[in-house]
Amino acid sequence: MSLAFERVAAQPVPEHARQHMVRMRDGVRLATDVYGAGTEPAPTVLVRLPYDKNSRYVFFEQVAERFTARGYVMVVQDVRGKFRSQGRTLGWTGEVDDGYDTIEWVTHQPWSDGVVGMFGDSYYGFTQWSAVSSQHPALRAIVPRVTCTDVVPGVATVDARAERQPGWLEGADYLAHVWVDNDTYEFEPDLTTRPLIAAYEQAFTAIGKRSAGFDLVVGGIPLAAYNGPHPYDARPVPVLHCVGWFDNLGVAHMRDYTELARRPGWAAVQYLSADSTDHENYFLEHAPVAPETDHMVDDDALTRMLDAYTAPALRFFDVFLKGTEHPDTLPRVRWKLGHVGWRTSTSWPPPGATALDLHLDAPAAAPGPLPGGVLGERPAAQGESVEWRYDPDDLVPSAVANTFMLLHDHPDERPTADRDDVLVFTTPAFETPLDLAGPVRAELHAASTAPTYDLFVRLLDVAPDGTARLVVRGCVQADAPGAWDVDLGHTGYRVRTGHRLALTLASSDFPNHVPNSGSTENPWYTTAPKASLQTLRTGPGQRSRLRLTVLPAASGTGE
Known part of the structure; x- marks a missing residue:
């Protein structure tokens, strides 16, 4: 019996966004939405993601409203091989060059003042680190959220100091759903099947295609994510690390923060914003989540979540992209003490810990x-x-x-x-x-x-x-x-x-x-x-x- 699946394709481009097919150096064109382009040049906030730039899941139509109201142009792009973009579908590859080429395209537009920042969660936090590796001079600040620099597909990765990790089935399952082709696929594999691989072979047979990234994970074959320097060894740019204490990538994200906070050059431009949230931006104070606090289904809850989601980035970009505020106005560390509220400190862990x-x-x-x-x-x-x-x-x-x-x-x-x-x-x-x-x-x-x-x-x-x-x-x-x-x-x-x-x-x-x-x-x-x-x-x-x-x-x- 064939496994049932649902194919999820790209949603329509919003009326107030203009889509461009931006050419990369190898001729592949990436679908790129521009919000808020006016007659006067302005700084740009770039997002590069694989989850359909026009879906409610990533809510960029609403996010862009907050950035453009603050005087930024927002550019949101489907990465190579996903949704409306051309090219091979294989995550964690090609993002260094594609990030550089996209920033280069931005800086040549009449609405750009030549200054670029980047923003976003998870994989679109990783694409920010890839752009850092590219060392484009126009990239002036990044706000990576719930993410990490070193990503083995399907594994919440570790650095050389860390122990080997058990196989992350959730991560491999994500690859099998998201990284097959331009679309995504919803299906329920029978994970009690032995061998376990057979559950996914059944899905790929039904779909008629395979996930190359999934096959690499199962085979234990790592991908070289950076064809430039590792971000730690690249030119430092100001970074606001947005961490969730309950994020399933939180261990890896905090390794990035603590490592960069020790490095000359990088240490001076590291900032931390740590909330009591998980990967999907649910809050400890709402847990377990009721329908009226679930931003996935309730529009008022989404509005409240997006205000909290964008506020730290907007303040950070006002300092490092616009220069309208001095860096000393930013707390070096802003963190939430679960069940109590927000705190600020000069370092992490806080002095006195x-x-x-x-x-x-x-x-x-x-x-x-x-x-x-x-x-x-x-x-x-x-x-x-x-x-x-x-x-x-x-x-x-x-x-x-x-x-x-x-x-x-x-x-x-x-x-x-x-x-x-x-x-x-x-x-x-x-x-x-x-x-x-x-x-x-x-x-x-x-x-x-x-x-x-x-x-x-x-x-x-x-x-x-x-x-x-x-x-x-x-x-x-x-x-x-x-x-x-x-x-x-x-x-x-x-x-x-x-x-x-x-x-x-x-x-x-x-x-x-x-x-x-x-x-x-x-x-x-x-x-x-x-x-x-x-x-x-x-x-x-x-x-x-x-x-x-x-x-x-x-x-x-x-x-």
Whole structure:
């Protein structure tokens, strides 16, 4: 039986946008909308994206209204091979040259004053970094949102200092839907199929085409994203990093910010705006989201979201594109403390933040239901260990099917924490608020009966009524016994009085991640994945611990 699918094509160009087919150096022409071009030259804000420049999903008709009202020309382009643009459909390739050529075209238009900035989320944050790599002199500032510089298609990528990651099934699934040809395809693969690859072969057979990017991911073949210098090594431009504490690319995005903040030249022009949002711009204060606060379906909610979405960029561009404000008027760091509100600081983590280690203890109780083992400030007095199982026929379910919209549902994760194949360690209830402000890491001494095993770590806020909701998460793929450093990203979050923190550890997270084969076999092709037994060790010499960054009580500057 053929898999059912729906093909989604380009929406009409809005009446107040003018579309041009802009020629690249190899003759390929890219569909490019211009909003707000007037008789007087003005600075331009450029967006290059693969999601249909005219769709409600990216809402650029409404975004352009906000930029043009501020005196900017807005240019929005379908990248090569997507929707109305020509060329081969293969993401993460060609964006350096196409970014340069598009900026060059902009600067030769009568409505351009020769100054260009770039804006946008996710892949259209990556195209900004590609343009930085191109080093076009007209590019004066960028505002990358919920994105990162180093992208392996289908993988929330890592730098050389980071551990290997489990296969990100969500990311590969995205490639199979978005990067087939000019259009996108909606279908529901049966992810319980073995081998897993067969679920997508069925979809490609029904569509009659394949996703080249998906095939590269499954084959473990990386793409060289930059044919110029890596952005870190390019000419510095002012950057406003717009980060979501609950974004599924947040770990990688904060690596960009912290790395560039250490680099001469770049450090002077790094700015951070960090909100309690996920990848799709849902807010912690609205989670779980009600219909009246869902901007995907409610126009009033969309208006409110877009005001918050564009405001930091407009202020930033007024400084670095127009020069109407001095850079000193911008806070170097503007960040939201979850459940409290906005703060500003001169650096990140904020001055005065300190490390707090919470040690995993009483591991024998960890496979039980919450509260399980102990997460406490005192290290375990003696060495102990606990085992937990990985069963490919009984995988630990992902908290949400779509982590791009994590806060839309923001579910209670206690049922998962109570599973006997999930370890959980919990603090006592806090008698005063604890403010998290900075990086979070877990150091875990682990081993397995398998040659490869996955460690999925989640930090939960446990309310007095027992509900447990995500604060941060991270994962690594291990291939030996030892101390594994798991980066859980950064956060600004208040653990309120009477609440507890719980750390959970599991070896699967399905369907967000590809189930481990339990062997050296490619997990996409295995028909018989193997079960395994993992061991966590605590105590002297093997101190498994959670490393938080916290603020002193009642610190931070509010707005």
